[in-house]
Amino acid sequence: MLAASLVAIPFSGSDSAEAAAATTTVVVRGTAFPDPLTAQLSFTGYATLKGTTPETVRPIIGNAVVPPSGARSLGFDLAGGNNSVGALFMRPSMLQTTTAELQVHAAAGTRGVVYAGYQAPADAGTTRVWVGRAEVAVGAGAWQRVSALGLRFAWSKRDLATGAQLAAGPAAVINVPSFVRGHGGDGAGFYSLGFGSDGNAFSIDTLKVGTAGATRVYDLEGLATTTTISGTTDVAPGGPARLTGALRDQSGARVPGSTLLLEQRVGSGPWETVYRNPDGPRPTDPVVVPADATDPQVVVMPERTTSYRFRFVDRPLAEGSASAPFTVAVTPTLTARATAERLVVGRVTPAIDGASVTLRYADGGGALATARVDADGHYELAVPPEVGGALVVRLDGVDGLEPATSEPVRVEALVSAPPAADPAQPPAETPDETAADEPTEQPTESEAPAEQPTDEPEQEAPAPEQTPTQAPATPATPAQQPAVPDPATETTTSAP
Structure with missing residues (x-):
């Protein structure tokens, strides 16, 4: 709900935010103006400044397709009757103010009202202010610039604390510079530009206020949001994995009325909505959980490794966002x-x-x-x-x-593994291989070494032992026995 009271306006003449700088652009997320003593949203009556009727005003993302600044605008759809919403600019000097304007878009057009507030030097420190009123209109279907400078106002003196009229102003409508000079000289004040009292939806953007060479531009954007996800990283097939989502705006605060949608992706496939009842020709009951009061938790039971993300869909005043993918690994x-x-x-x-x-x-x-x-x-x-x-x-x-x-x-191993060969050592040669590669020369009879006489008697060489694997010798048959000479028949042959 936008504040309807202007009692707190600082009419002390303090410097505004743009006074110390050249022309600058400020991005406003939602309705959080960074310097409300220079610019903020206004909520006023159409017939009179304080004559509002009870209404909950809910800003939304603007309904215009292409805004004049940035990617979004700020939209409103009032009930219609007497309320107006727009821009409120507080000014330390009404005569030095050279810019006080905004851009408005209304598909069906809309009527508006502009108020100029001026506090004479004699009324400084009180709630007594001269208030001028001027009616404006915005045509249908296009962005239009509406400026408070150059308008002629009908003036009356009022008590901002009560809204009561204290004195009537001149009968003729007069612009701000002329009225200020005729009522005590320069002083602090404000400009309010409001629209929508006819009930037609409209959007605003690109608010500008300042002095010559020092203007501040306000680009109205939706709330920047950040969505995150965390949870269980590894489960067995069909095991439970708990996922926790969180949604915050650019200041770290929760987003009122927000919900998160759970999506999933298997492998490199497309992102799909997770349903509580996925079976059947048409899945039902998508997993959408509130995220405005607490960080939501969801339990999933994937059968295969699956990536999940929470997605925040655009809501009134807040930009959508999606968390980074979070993968739940499924291990058999x-x-x-x-x-x-x-x-x-x-x-x-x-x-x-x-x-x-x-x-x-x-x-x-x-x-x-x-x-x-x-x-x-x-x-x-x-x-x-x-x-x-x-x-x-x-x-x-x-x-x-x-x-x-x-x-x-x-x-336990049954046999020892063979030792690994050392590639740095060449394989050893076997005797057979040596004999095959390098035949040895046998000495001749004349080259054979002579036997050396010994004093020891000759020993008869022992018969070789048979190994267990050798078969026993078979006795020779009579036909194989060697013939034994008979001494009686043996003859001796002498040499002639």
Whole structure:
């Protein structure tokens, strides 16, 4: 609700915000004017300054398509009757003020009223003010500039505390400079430009006020909002994830009457509305939660890794915004156990038919064995004989699910793994290879070394022992026995 009282207007002649600077532009978010002692919204009666009727005025985003400044304007749709809304400019000097205007747009046109307030030096420190009134009109369908400067006013002296008329002014309408000079000289005052008393919707933007060379321009925009999201980052398939949203305006305050809509996206797909009843040909009951009093919380149960965001849709006076995507990772459940047959068996939930699982050492390394998951989610991995120790089973990310690793299981190796070859050392040559590559030359009879005589008797060489793997010798048959010479028949042949 806009304030209807002008009693607090500082008629002490203090410097306005634009006095110390050249022409500047100020972006106003919603109705939060940064320097209300220079400019703010006005709420006045049409017939008289204080003659308002009870009404809750709700500013909205302007209804004009292209505003004269920035991206938005400020709109109003009054009930009609006697109230007017617009711009209120407080002035330390009425004679030095050279600009007091705004832009107005009304699709059907609208009537307006401009008030000029002037406090004579003799009335300084009181609530007695001369008030001039002038009627204006805005045509239909276009932005139009309305200025208080140059208008002629009907004047009366009034008590701003009560609205009572204290004295009548001149019969003729008079502009501000002429009236001020005829009633004691320069003094503080105000300009109020209001519209909509006929009930026609309208928008305002680009308020300007100031002196020569020091003008301040007010670009009316919607409240800048920020939407955020946080929550559970990792769940099992179908597990609950709690999401918390928050909505704030540019000052960090909550936005009155605001709600947040929850949206989701799987993979690189489009953003879609989250429904409480998603099944059926037409989902119903979208997840829309109030965000004006507390930060809303929503519980979701994704079956696949899903990104979520809260979105604030444009509301009266506030610009829409969306949170950054927040991803809830869904990790399948992967069990593993070792059997006496040196198998590692387990199950993947949910079942991913045909997915590949690998057996690995718990402390890292490549795959030791690979298997496929069946339609029920089961798998079976054979442990190689040389593999032993703490082992895990790993499932790579697939079908919208995150990679999963089982708890370690322990298996003892059957045989020692062969030592790894040292690539820096060449392979050793075997005797066979040497004999094949380098044939040795046998010495001739003349080259054979002569035997050295010894004093020791010759020892008969022992017969070689048979190894257990050699078969026992087979006795020779009579036909194979060597012939023994008979001394009786043996003859001696002498040399001639």
